Amino acid sequence: MSNAIDKTRYLAGVQCLRRLYLLVHQPEFATKTDAAGETIIEQGHEIGMLARRLFRGGITVNEDDVDLAIRRTRELLADPNVSAIFEGTFRNGGVLVRVDILHRRGDGRWRMIEVKSTTEVKDHHLEDVAIQYRVLSRSGVDLASACVAHVNRGYVYSGGDIDVWRFFRIRNVTRIVQSLQPKLTFQLRAEWTVLGMPTAPDLPHGRHCTDPITCEFYDRCNPQRPDDHISCLPRLHANAIEELEQMGVESIHDVPDDFELTEIQRRAATCVQTGQPWFDREGLKKALGGLEHPLYFADFETVNPAIPKFGGMKPYDQLPFQWSVHVVRESGADPEHLEYVATDTRDTRREFTSSLCRVLGDRGSIVVYSTFESQRLAELARWLPEYAERIDAIQVRLFDLLPVVREHTYHPAYTGSFSIKSVLPALVPEMTYEDMEVSNGRDAGLAWQALVRGGLSQTQHESIMKALLDYCGRDTSGLLRICEALNRSNE
């Protein structure tokens, strides 16, 4: 496509002109799309296909060759029997766009619809629609309106076919994209200029490198930061980082004593400066003193499909597919490990819940890390009212260890994060996630989807199953070991 600008390139340039240049002239420097990225692309494609059901009878422009696609689009526009066109292709002034949906209204004018898999319209979506609006209106299409169809998070699936008119929300953004046109002319001029330069413009990195999306050249422009970098203070706002950088402060060691920080951030700064961890012994004793045996440590794994799979689910609801529980029945006893993984695409919410309720019994504390498990249990109670009472009784026994760690400890090796992935190796150095095939929740979801999709050899199936069990089991044995480490810090 040489230097021509398409929608993707235009939007890359809106984010950063250096990104546009690299994308066109040095794409080999981009970080390759990983499995999670592929899944997001696949999900976007699924949503796009679903949106076509809004306009049954619509015709898709399938031609890969741009000139043929443009010619075919023209033919379809001219045919009054065509009610909707998918992937209509247009080029004007060196800018090429493919439009998700063009719908012919009753009065013969056209409605342009951009389909998004998000649950709301975001600012960069408007730029996206604006460039299409420019090209189409300059190509002679009689556009009545420009819209965004996005996912309706409030839609509740009741089984059978998805009700597409409820699943999508269509927002008319015509006025907004019209008002963006003058700015767009300047932006395009800047993009053409940058594309004609002999080398990439030397632009500073900053917040725009991850907003609205993480740039594929992030690693090239943003050098790896040392563990004492100011961004390793917990939840330090981007404005505060900018302020410190303007003062020439990059290391936590140099943060002035009078610089405004929260209590937790100041504590973290002191730990990094002294190289010593901090444990609030009294606070820990009080917080952990109420834990009762049998002592359970629980963790769930989930996927959150955009298109709900089972009755009662909404788009992007979390569907639990795996749990792991370690239990210490009495003080000093060896821990037992129990676990569950759904192994096919059936609705296994009942199986998940009944096996979990059975294992957790009716007494003892259940240690979790964050409110994630509690939220999933609340959803399961809503989907399966017959378990609501038992789930409510479990909710009462949950003990969230995360706020305890956050309020009563800090270790320089947390590097600003209280996630279990940072806290566990800091407090229990022999336990990390580094050696694991699956080492985070996102990868667990991807691995599970590959497992239930089928078509795997016996060896592949066993290997994925083992990786999933190892990972979720590591989370709960890790929770147990963190509790032990915190108790030891009290001795």
Ligand code: SF4
């Ligand atoms: S990483 Fe940042 S500065 Fe570098 S190209 Fe991407 S957006 Fe631009």
